[in-house]
Amino acid sequence: MEPIIALATPPLKSALALIRLSGDGVFEAVAKSMRKDPENFSKKKIWVGYLYHEEEIIDEVVAFVYPAPNSFTGEDVVEISSHGSMIIVKEILTHFYALGIRQAVNGEFSSRAFYNGKVDLVEAEAINDMINATTKESKNLALLSLKGDTCKLIFPILNWIDETLATLEVNIDYPEYTDIEETNFKEIKAQIEEKISDLKKLIKEGNQGKIIRNGIKIALIGEPNVGKSSLLNALLNEDKAIVSHIPGTTRDVVEGDLSLNGIPLHLLDTAGIRESDDYVETLGILKSRKSIEEADLIIWLSDASNKEENQKAFEEVCKGKKLIHVFNKSDLIEGKDDGKLYVSAAKNDIEPLKKAIIDILGLDDSSFETPSFSNARELSLLEKIKITLEECKDSIENGMTSDLISASLQEARLYGKELIGQDVSMDLSDEIFSRFCVGK
Numbered sequence: 342m343e344p345i346i347a348l349a350t351p352p353l354k355s356a357l358a359l360i361r362l363s364g365d366g367v368f369e370a371v372a373k374s375m376r377k378d379p380e381n382f383s384k385k386k387i388w389v390g391y392l393y394h395e396e397e398i399i400d401e402v403v404a405f406v407y408p409a410p411n412s413f414t415g416e417d418v419v420e421i422s423s424h425g426s427m428i429i430v431k432e433i434l435t436h437f438y439a440l441g442i443r444q445a446v447n448g449e450f451s452s453r454a455f456y457n458g459k460v461d462l463v464e465a466e467a468i469n470d471m472i473n474a475t476t477k478e479s480k481n482l483a484l485l486s487l488k489g490d491t492c493k494l495i496f497p498i499l500n501w502i503d504e505t506l507a508t509l510e511v512n513i514d515y516p517e518y519t520d521i522e523e524t525n526f527k528e529i530k531a532q533i534e535e536k537i538s539d540l541k542k543l544i545k546e547g548n549q550g551k552i553i554r555n556g557i558k559i560a561l562i563g564e565p566n567v568g569k570s571s572l573l574n575a576l577l578n579e580d581k582a583i584v585s586h587i588p589g590t591t592r593d594v595v596e597g598d599l600s601l602n603g604i605p606l607h608l609l610d611t612a613g614i615r616e617s618d619d620y621v622e623t624l625g626i627l628k629s630r631k632s633i634e635e636a637d638l639i640i641w642l643s644d645a646s647n648k649e650e651n652q653k654a655f656e657e658v659c660k661g662k663k664l665i666h667v668f669n670k671s672d673l674i675e676g677k678d679d680g681k682l683y684v685s686a687a688k689n690d691i692e693p694l695k696k697a698i699i700d701i702l703g704l705d706d707s708s709f710e711t712p713s714f715s716n717a718r719e720l721s722l723l724e725k726i727k728i729t730l731e732e733c734k735d736s737i738e739n740g741m742t743s744d745l746i747s748a749s750l751q752e753a754r755l756y757g758k759e760l761i762g763q764d765v766s767m768d769l770s771d772e773i774f775s776r777f778c779v780g781k
């Protein structure tokens with residue numbers, strides 16, 4: 342393959358930088374640049390020496406040599422570790438560009454690894470998830486996929502589809518054996534029901550994995566002055582948003598991230614919602630409404646000491662959303678109503694809310710250890726397989742013929758193959774890898 346090059350470490354000043362090259366002729370290019378014998382270059386794993394551009398030394402570097410097929414991409418790969426000045430990095434890259442090695446595009450190393458059979462698509466996506474992980478838990482889940490545990494989850498369903506298709510072929514080829522067909526259909530229907538329930542479980546686990554990997558967006562909403570910004574600060578354990586006794590303090594959305602029991606939470610503190618004549622405040626309230634739309638979970642905050650709130654209006658605003666209704670300023674009231682969730686942001690008494698967040702996400706300890714298909718692409722394919730099997734079941738119930746049922750199963754099989762990255766189109770995989778970093 343055409344040789345490519347990219348900086349694999351961040352484009353910032355650091356002790357060292359790692360530049361990766363892959364493809365035809367990279368050994369020769371690096372050997373010549375380091376004034377080493379190209380014939381013997383792949384015989385050693387590590388070379389230390391100066392890297393030259395024409396007669397000028399660019400830097401003293403270490404080159405790690407990975408001959409095909411035993412490299413990440415499956416091609417000849419060299420990783421050059423240089424000193425981490427961006428001037429040096431730029432000089433090295435420019436030097437190799439001049440030798441006809443082009444800059445890699447996002448994810449090109451991973452896409453080559455995929456096309457050369459070094460990783461399956463789910464493993465390649467797991468590498469990206471590892472890079473993007475923000476908590477130990479999300480990194481660990483990605484690691485399970487990288488080890489290949491995730492792909493295996495769909496194998497029993499794919500194998501069953503293959504076996505069932507083979508059985509149906511017999512019916513199509515020998516239609517006179519109608520009694521065989523009937524018994525088979527009864528059995529197949531029962532098996533489909535079982536597979537649909539397995540798929541539902543996979544989808545549920547995938548959605549839980551998605552929460553652990555990507556976290557969730559939470560909007561804090563409520564009337565002005567109920568203590569939303571105080572609650573944001575208490576959750577973040579940081580004096581991030583301005584708090585004041587003046588209603589209408591927050592105008593722009595204030596954002597903050599935290600990890601709660603290993604789940605990344607992205608908080609949005611919003612402007613208090615009320616009728617307002619103030620132009621800027623009205624803009625803030627529009628942003629609050631937008632945050633509600635974007636959020637996975639709404640925390641609707643009320644002031645426990647204020648009985649005047651227009652609760653109906655908020656119920657309307659939160660309709661259809663995952664919601665926790667919290668009463669703040671519990672320190673100001675005497676008796677508490679049963680069934681209500683109280684906190685005091687000012688006194689940092691917020692544990693009940695943290696527990697409620699964990700509870701509403703429905704995660705248990707096993708969710709953190711279960712490999713799952715948890716990105717949007719994978720989940721949508723699982724959904725498609727499930728829908729196709731449901732259609733297939735309907736077809737059997739409606740007395741459809743073997744060839745129609747067989748066609749539905751073929752379709753489910755294609756979705757399954759796409760899920761694990763077999764038979765995917767070039768466009769699709771390009772789209773997937775374009776979300777990766779350059780150098781990966």
Ligand SMILES: Nc1nc2c(ncn2[C@@H]2O[C@H](COP(=O)(O)OP(=O)(O)OP(=O)(O)O)[C@@H](O)[C@H]2O)c(=O)[nH]1
Nearest residue numbers: 565566567568569570571585589590591613686687
């Ligand atoms: N007693 C008591 N006061 C609180 C509590 N939480 C917040 N406050 C006070 O309530 C007032 C409003 O707090 P903010 O956090 O600014 O309220 P907000 O909901 O962000 O208000 P807007 O940004 O105007 O919508 C401030 O004076 C806070 O000190 C609490 O738990 N107890």
Ligand SMILES: [Mg+2]
Nearest residue numbers: 569570590591
């Ligand atoms: Mg505020």
